[in-house]
Amino acid sequence: MGFTRGVKNRSAIVIGAGVGGLSAAIYLARAGLKVRVYERAPRVGGKLREVDVDGKTFDAGPSVLTMKWVFDELFAGRFGEYVKLGTLEPLCRHFFPDGSVLDLFTDEERAADAIEKFSGAASARGYREYRKHAKKIFDVVREPFMENAIPHIVNFIHPRALTMLTQIDAMRTLHKALEEFFPDPRLRQLFGRYATYNGSSPYQAPATLSVIVHVENAFGIFTCEGGIYRLAEALERLARELGVEIITGAEVEEIVTETTRSTFSEESRAIGIRLRSGAVEKADAVLANCDVADVYERLLNHTKTGRKLARKYSDEERSLSAYVWLAVAEPPPFDILHHNVFFSTDYKHEFKQLFGDRTAPDDPTVYLNAQDRAGTPPSGPERMFFLSNAPALEQGGRSNIDWAHGQEVCRDRIVSVMARHGWQVKALKQKQITPLDLATQFPASRGSIYGLSLNAMTAAFKRPQNKIAGVRGLYLAGGSVHPGAGLPMVAMSARIASQLALTDLAG
Ligand SMILES: Cc1cc2nc3c(=O)[nH]c(=O)nc-3n(C[C@H](O)[C@H](O)[C@H](O)COP(=O)(O)OP(=O)(O)OC[C@H]3O[C@@H](n4cnc5c(N)ncnc54)[C@H](O)[C@@H]3O)c2cc1C
Structure with missing residues (x-):
């Protein structure tokens, strides 16, 4: 992006150090801005994160990395110097309830x-x-x-x-x-x-x-040596090399605005942020990487625009959440790959339960990421990441599922699906992650992973844009806004949002 003219000595604040926030910080800093990132969690990465399960480190979020070219561009052609990448062929192994198995290939x-x-x-x-x-x-x-x-x-x-x-x-x-x-x-x-x-x-x-x-299928899935969290570390490293200041453990509670009123209209301009500590930090542009619902419901709650958008957004259907079971277990008595899917017997019913009844499927399709199998697997117990789809929480954090008990039910159902294929999974170490956990970690998200659902013909076009009409100087990047969720899409969202900010600042 060639926007360095007119933006030198200008500053930007980024709210959140997810992949979207870090990517935006990189684009803005590379263009010459002084950038500070405020992240509420103790580490960067957002949903791209690692967790410790009794001394074993698991990737607890994404596992499929696609569209490598997006990161090649973000790292200015030096992606490979920051992360050791590998490719997979076959891409994924698919297991069906009738016992049939199919591998897919990029070729x-x-x-x-x-x-x-x-x-x-x-x-x-x-x-x-x-x-x-x-x-x-x-x-x-x-x-x-x-x-x-x-x-x-x-x-x-x-x-x-x-x-x-x-x-x-x-x-x-x-x-x-x-x-x-x-x-x-x-x-x-x-x-x-x-x-x-x-x-x-x-x-x-x-x-x-x-x-x-x-x-x-056409461009393949990539692996990162040492786990996909290395991508978050690489983004952090590049951002810091470009002079970005990253402050973790710092929750933003408000986007500070200046408002101009005329007889017919009211327009706000973002001029900084207020942290939970009460401190106010100012900048020429503010870029929010947190869930857009958090921007509407909390950070802009003091503005008419924010309250109006929050009301409108709260009725929209959220995308799926997930139940994740991280288990150290003996491998199955059959061959698995790094990426595996075990399909349910009635897919239509599964989605009726997820989006209609808004409950966890009784016979779920299970994604298994055998995390030790990006390379040669060890002998003995391995790190298994099981995921089944789950509905996001409803307005006000309500759910049809009592997750305290529901997590055991979801785990038992995964165990049953594996048993159908002849694998009695016994976890030697384990941790469960529920939509409730995701809702707590990602404020206002209701545990939904991908923002609004795309369950309508024009839903993708109705996704919140990367700028809010009525609040100048504020830009949005991340999985809940345009063009969508998933690691590369989020990085693209950061590129679009930064470009908008740089154009405005240069103008
Ligand atoms: C279980 C799971 C599996 C997934 N699998 C895949 C996959 O295989 N492939 C893929 O491409 N994608 C996958 N995804 C989706 C992908 O992880 C996300 O789309 C992407 O990481 C989202 O990045 P983001 O930058 O939009 O936001 P986030 O990751 O949500 O980051 C936002 C950051 O903002 C911080 N924040 C929020 N509010 C505030 C505040 N008020 N003040 C300060 N900081 C704040 C948060 O702590 C967080 O760090 C998966 C996600 C999950 C959870």
Whole structure:
């Protein structure tokens, strides 16, 4: 980004040192700004975090790293010097309740061969066609939508809107689109699962989400030597090298604003922050990386705009949360990879429970990240990260699940799914993470991992933008705002938000 003119000696404050906050700090500092990051937790990384389980370190958040080019750009071509990356082939092993197993590969020929053996020639043909289809959607949305500030909803009344929505396959659900390509319901289940990368349902979210299938299957999944938390450390290191000051254990309680009123309007300008300690810090620009709901509900609660946005936002459907079981256990009596998925018997019912009944699925699909298997696994017990989807909390932190008891239920259900495949999991050390924990760690998020759900045709376009109309000098970056959640998307969000800030400051 070439915005160094006019911004030297200007300053910015970033609220939150998640991947979005650190990435934004890097972009802003590289452009010449003096940047301070305030993070409420004792360590940086946000959802990208490590936890200790009786002396064993687990990655407790993301495990799938895709779209490496986003980080290549962020690290100015030196990503490899900061993190030792590896690739995976096969990408993931999929286990079905009928005992069948399918591996997917980045290499299209290998994947199509595996699918042909698994489900026949028609499925392999469907897969090849689907890859082409997903690529086309990606090529359409990449530059104008993913890499830039949100196209305003008003665009939908443009005469080309319908053509555009058709091009990006937004007029039908992901599940509907998969019916066109895959005669085998197991493959519809497998590719439909990618909707959950955004915390959404394949039965409601638009087929545009095929872009997620594309980025993982065509460009691959990357591993970080020593665990994915090394990415957070690398971002922190680069930020500090660029002169960014990072203050941890510092919770921001208010975005300080100056308000100008005229007869017809009221406009605020962000001029700094107030910390929990009471201290006020000022800057020329403020960039919030915390959940956007926290900005609306708490940090801007003293403004009319904040209160209005909070009211509007609170009714919107949140994306999924998760139940995570970290266990040190003997490996199964069958082969697993680094990434594994064990599918449920009735996928539609699973999503009806998650989004309709808003409860934990009684027969969940389980993602297993065997954390010691990015390389050669050790002999004996290994670190197993099990995840099943769970609904986010409701307004006011309510839930249909009593999580004190519900976490044991979720764990037992995971144990049952594994037992169906012949693995009696016995944890030697363990820790459970529930939506309630996530809600506590990430204020106002209700434990939802990916902001609003994308369970509607135009939901992606209605996501909060990277700037708030009516509050100048305030920018938003992170998984709850445009263009979306997931590590690379969040870094892209930081790029867009920083670009907006730099343009305003230079203007
Ligand atoms: C269990 C789990 C599995 C996941 N799996 C994947 C995956 O495999 N691949 C993938 O790409 N993504 C995955 N994700 C999603 C990914 O982790 C997130 O999209 C991404 O890390 C979000 O980054 P962020 O910068 O938006 O925000 P966050 O990580 O939420 O960071 C926000 C930061 O702001 C801080 N903060 C909040 N409020 C304040 C305040 N008032 N004052 C100061 N600081 C504040 C928080 O403490 C936090 O550090 C997963 C997430 C979870 C939880």
